[in-house]
Amino acid sequence: MTTKTTWPLVRVLGDRDAGLYLCGVVVSGFGTSALWLASGVWVKDLTGSDGLAALCMLAMWLPTLAGPLLGTLADRGRRRPLLIGTNLLPAALLLTLLGVGTTADLWLLYAVLFVYGATGVVHDAAESALVATAIEPSLLGDFNGLRMTANEGMKLLAPPTGAGLYAAYGGAGVALLDAATFVLAAGLYAMLRVRESRPARPTGSGRRRTMAGARHLWAHPVLRPLVLAGGVTMLCAGLNGAMVYAVVDDLGHSPAYIGVLYAVQGAGSLVVGLLCGPGLRRLGTRRFAASGVALLALATALRAVPWDPVALVCCAAIGLGLPAVLIAALTSVQRETPGALLGRVTATAHTLVYAPNVVGLAAGAALVELVSHRLVLVALGVALLVTAVALGQSPARAERTAPRSPSDASPA
Template sequence: MVSGFGTSALWLVSGVWVKDLTGSDGLAALCMVAMWAPTLAGPLLGTLADRTRRKPLLIGANLLLAVLLLTLFTVDSPDRLWLLLAVLFVYGAAGVVHDAAESALVASAVPTPLLGDFNGLRMTASEGMKLLAPPAGAAVYAAYGGASVALLDAVTFVVATGLYACLRLRESRPEPPKGDWRTQTAEGARFLWTRPRLRPLVLAGGTTMLCAGLNGALIYAVIDGLGHTPAYAGVLYAVQGAGSVVVGLLSGPALRRFGERRFAACGIALASVAAGLRAVPSDPVALACGAAIGAGLPCVLIAALTAVQRETPQALLGRTAATANTLVFTPNVVGLAAGAALVELFDVRLLSAVLGAAWLMTVLPLLRQSAASPSRTATRSASDANPA
């Protein structure tokens, strides 16, 4: 919650900061590219989380970012823009390592039957911060400038470091790595691909985020159809975030009730139907669809992450989780780019209807997998995942 607040605030403000410095929309968009680009190297960066103990790695990564953010006080003109983009790139790379290490640490600290509950609570905290942090960051930026938002983010990383230090967990030193870095990276991807319980969920997550990107690119065309100004996007995003907060609280019991595949399938079906109904030019329908999409999207993400944590040995979990994150979240950027092009060529109502139908088809592989091998509840204990 703490570091997520700072990250969400900086995410919004960095683009506004660049826009004010240069007047360029393209350069402002580069901020998002700089933070997202390291995700493509997720399998490689995730290997670092398996070569060292995770708690010290998380503490070190937080302190590194806290110090690095302070250099942004020197960004006061367009010729210093390179420094801001460089910091955001390192920020994104550290975030990849952080997510991989944290996923592995959670799997060793939380009892296996409660992983779904914990991941749902993390999703709720993350989405809750996305609702609160951007307005707060914008207010700080308007009053004191971009460097002050960077300082706010640095402070949250210091606080998060203290919280990690309070975590009571004994970690054994990882075994000496076998093979070079490339071989170790491939092990995580190979494990993920050869596990029939994991592969369908991760592929469904990637397909879902591709469709989510396409759907996100249509939002301003949908708002035009409703007769509102672009600022109405804030209302739709808030409703969508509220849906994600609610489903995060319910995900643990739902996972135990339905299993990972059925839970993911229900979420995809809900989001796809809502995306298709956005073709109806009605405010109540648009708000209901926003809430439904917000509730549906996290289901497959929580299910995939929980399955990876349950099925993967601790020695491989960092790079496997990072590989899964790359496969799931990279398509979102592709979908945003493709949607931005399609919305210029076709009517938004037609695009929404086609997208909803195509998105719904991605449920079928999950349902076939469920019928072929019924989902079982977790029977392993935390000591099975971390004998030390």
């Protein structure tokens, strides 16, 4: 890798605040990934029900639908204290899970997971807004790529750790671990040196302020196609994910082989996180995102081939291609949005991009029982390729909705 390519990564890693952000992502992501696995196993052990176990994931995902509303909280005050609070609150709530021991206590687990998901929406919006003020705009793609790498790394390490901890100490042990990671992450965010000015007092009705993020996304010629392409991509990714059991069965393996496929996919995502910054600079946001979606389209269609080497290569390609449009969309939101709106715009973009994934998973679970999974995978590949071609078209020149000076980008 050349000096020109690595230098921005070195600058990001050498920045004190960027390093603290990434450490916070690693620490809290480790606890979240461990709990994500353990909560479903916990419910399965208590009830024996697959459906009730699946509700754990739904409880954590459901608040994403309220992103435009929850995002307003990230624009009401300073973001650094909010980041600290959104780590300490779930840490305290997780301690209440120490009393969960029977099916009668499951309501408490679901309630904590729901609040956990809601604070996560606010946390992500506040973090994105604060990062945009603390990190040089030209380095945002590199930072977001490293953040993706850190997240995916935790998804590879944390689930087996959580499973082992659950086997040894039960769900309470995993809850304690997650609470500790949140407290540690709060301490890391408290060490940030970012200086923030107090936001202006909100004007207009609450509904108008809530919808301001959606209006900004829809009116912006750069953000609208990226967010729409991200939503379509995640819808197809959900449908693709629902086919995984049929794919493994077609390969002649037991369901446990899914772990191998996801590990290979995670390795691909680790790599693309390091390539995002250079890729965004060389190709531009839309062409970089379109290239990732095109790679995802090819890999999805080829999963219909029942051969292990092809399946493994396709999983690695999915790991490489899928994050491209997500990182491109988030980086563009940070660059193209005025600071006062950034929390709402980020949360709204997350809703529009990630909510379709849940719809795709649900629809795919029904579709795989009715139609050959090979036909579905080829159709998804075609749909993704159309999305990539549409996204790769040369966009009109975008104008910033509000001026941003260098001091706006990095007040510290």
